[in-house]
Amino acid sequence: MALSPDILKTVVAAALAEDVGSGDVTTAATIPEDARGNAYIHAKEPCAVCGLELVAETFRQIDPRLTVAFLVSDGDRAKPKQRVATIAGSARSILTGERVALNFLQRLSGIATLTRAFVERVAGTNAQILDTRKTTPGLRALEKYAVTVGGGTNHRKGLYDQILVKDNHLVVLKRYHPQPVAAAVRAAKQNAPRIVTEVEVKDLDELQQALDGGAAWILLDNMTDEEMAEAVRITAGRAKLEASGGVNLDRVAAIAHTGVDFISVGALTHSVRAVDFSLEIEE
Structure with missing residues (x-):
C-alpha cells in the first residue's frame, strides 16, 4: 500500500492549518529572517520508522526551498540516537514545521512498530x-x-x-x-x-x-x-x-x-x- 500524493497534501495542509494558523508568532518575533539552519531528526527509542513522506510534505508546504533528505526508508529499524532525516534551509521554516512533522512520524512509527511486534x-x-x-x-x-x-x-x-x-x-x-x-x-x-x-x-x-x-x-x-x-x-x-x-x-x-x-x-x-x-x- 502506497500513500496517495493527494492524501499527503490534504492531510498535511489540514495539520498545518491547525497548528500554524495565521502564523508562527514565536518564530516570527524572535528569529531573524535570514537565519539558516541544518537540522536532523533522530529516534529516541528502538522502532520501525514510518511517515518520512509526511515529514517531507510538511516542510515542502512550509517552504519549498528547504532541502529534506532521508537517511533510512519507511520500514527500516532505527536505534536510539539514530538519525533518520536531515533538513536544511531557513531556520524559521524548520522551526515552524517541526511539531507537525514529528507528530506524523511519531504516530505512524508507533503503529508500524506495534504491528511488527504482533507479526x-x-x-x-x-x-x-x-x-x-x-x-x-x-x-x-x-x-x-x-x-x-x-x-x-x-x-x-x-x-x-x-x-x-x-x-x-x-x-x-x-x-x-x-x-x-x-x-x-x-x-x-x-x-x-x-x-x-x-x-x-x-x-x-x-x-x-x-x-x-x-x-x-x-x-x-x-x-x-x-x-x-x-x-x-x-x-x-x-x-x-x-x-x-x-x-x-x-x-x-x-x-x-x-x-x-x-x-x-x-x-x-x-x-x-x-x-x-x-x-x-x-x-
Whole structure:
C-alpha cells in the first residue's frame, strides 16, 4: 500500500492549518529572517520508522526551498540516537514545521512498530495480522499504511468495500429471523453478490449458521483458544476465519496456533503509543 500524493497534501495542509494558523508568532518575533539552519531528526527509542513522506510534505508546504533528505526508508529499524532525516534551509521554516512533522512520524512509527511486534509473534503460522476501522478520524489512510509498513494486512477500508455483519446488525435481524446469522449471509449474497461477505459469530452454533448460509469469511468474536481450534476443525477450509477480541501480544501466538487465517487487532491504531523522535538544529 502506497500513500496517495493527494492524501499527503490534504492531510498535511489540514495539520498545518491547525497548528500554524495565521502564523508562527514565536518564530516570527524572535528569529531573524535570514537565519539558516541544518537540522536532523533522530529516534529516541528502538522502532520501525514510518511517515518520512509526511515529514517531507510538511516542510515542502512550509517552504519549498528547504532541502529534506532521508537517511533510512519507511520500514527500516532505527536505534536510539539514530538519525533518520536531515533538513536544511531557513531556520524559521524548520522551526515552524517541526511539531507537525514529528507528530506524523511519531504516530505512524508507533503503529508500524506495534504491528511488527504482533507479526513477529505469529511468525511460523499461517495467521495474518489485520487492522480495523478503529482509526483516528481523517487519518485512516495514513494509519492503515503504517500497518502495512509494519508487516500487517489491511482489512476493509470503510463501510463501502466489504460486507461485515456485526453483532448490532444481528440484534436488529433477530426481530425478523430466528437464525439471524444465516439470514444475514443469505441476504448479503443475494443483494451484493460481488462483495465479500463476512459475518461475526459469538459461538459455535452461530458458526454453523454462517457456514450453512455460505459465508466466505467468519469473524470469531471473543472466543477462547479451545473454541477457535474447534471452529477451525468444523469449518475445514470452507470459509476464512478471523479471530477478534481480547488480542494482545501475550496471547496472539496461541491464537495463531489455533489455525485461524486472520487475527484482527484494534489496538494497532486505537490505542498505540507514539514513538519518541526529536528534531535538533545544529549549533
